[in-house]
Amino acid sequence: MMMDIFSKMDSLGNKNNAENWREQYVNALGTLMAEVLKNDTLLFSPLYIVATQLKEVTTVDPLVEPLVWQCVESVLEQFPTFEQQSDFPFLIEEEAVPLFLAAMTGSLSAIIELAHFYREEGLAQWAVKWYEIAAAQQQAEAIYWLGNFSYDGQYCPFDLAFVFTSYEYAAAANFPDGLNNLADMYLRGEYVVQNDTIAFELFHRAAKLGVAESMYTLGFLYENGRGVQQDMKKSNYWYHESAVNGDLFAINKMGHQAFEMNNGELAMTWYLQAAEKFDRHGEFNVGFCYESGIGVEVDIKLAKYWYKRAALQGDSEAKRRLNDL
Incomplete structure (x- = not known):
């Protein structure tokens, strides 16, 4: 060489x-x-x-x-x-x-x-x-990504101890995604003793730095009173913030909430946001809205179009709906 x-x-x-x-x-x-x-x-x-x-x-x-x-x-x-x-x-x-x-x-x-x-x-x-x-x-972002590769066992040996220390280092440097992933390990009790309180604190720091996934998890923690006192107002706030910042789970959840409040048009608006990002759940939900006339007029052709997009991504319920139409 x-x-x-x-x-x-x-x-x-x-x-x-x-x-x-x-x-x-x-x-x-x-x-x-x-x-x-x-x-x-x-x-x-x-x-x-x-x-x-x-x-x-x-x-x-x-x-x-x-x-x-x-x-x-x-x-x-x-x-x-x-x-x-x-x-x-x-x-x-x-x-x-x-x-x-x-x-x-x-x-x-x-x-x-x-x-x-x-x-x-x-x-x-x-x-x-x-x-x-x-x-x-000692570049924190690089250390974080090596932790991700190790967690996946892709081009780095799978090693949870290395993953944890990588996320811990990145979190100590206030790298947003490092905070989020370290919080996940505490929430799941993966490699470390499960601790909702520490998880909540880390997710909160990451959310404040703009991590949409952390915002969604904060909504979940407030909703279920894990690591923090239950507070539905704060739960809804963080779910909404997560959706606004592009988290697909949060976007679909906001659509579900609108649907439960009989606001079909708003539900369709949220579902369409997810679908346009090629999220199969959003695609299925848009198809269901067109099939059922939720927030829009019934349009079986468009329902099939969106079900087909979801089905191509492996959505089994979308495949069943297509067969029924």
Whole structure:
């Protein structure tokens, strides 16, 4: 690995030579990756994205250098015969190259954004590697995400102790989602002794920082008097705040509440919000409204349309309704 060569040269007192070699190899990356990218099969491999990013590299900060050479090795290991991993070519998002180049400067914020990019593109194996670099620098958000990957057992070993300490670290840094997930562990008694009071305090902190899921859970805790005195007014407040902030469970719940109050139009408005976010429960509820004339005129064609959308996402009741119509 090239990083080993550079490190060895440094240790032998050949720092200038090592820097010269680094510069030469970085400069050669563009030519090398341009050649690699001529292989059409690469279009159907996620390495196409990595190779395209590497092609534009002109400088590499020591913080990210080991991973950059891992990226190069990963590409070259499959060259010239790349394994086709998709029936469709991978597309390069507009931000892909600028994000990579920003990360090459050693900027922790850029490294985190690059990790997010890989995660959102379904390239979790690369996301984890970049999160690990930021986590080694005690970056709370990166540590939080490594906890998530460990909890899922995806590209990180499943380890509840690691998950807990990751969320605990992120929560101590006041990272909103870290607070929420740590609260979940206390609420469920997962790895730690179950404690509603601590869970409530953590959810409340996260909700104040804008976490819609925490707002919903606060509504549940107030409704059921868990970790706090029962208070239906506060429960309804937090359910509504959660819905306004986009939580799909909360949006559907607000629709149910409107339905129970015989306000079909309001119920339909809430359900449609969830359905338009491709939530299968919202889609089913909109279908039911059209079938039953709740808040709208009966329209069996539209009812079938929404039931079909829910059914395609695995909703068994929607499938049954479709068969009955």
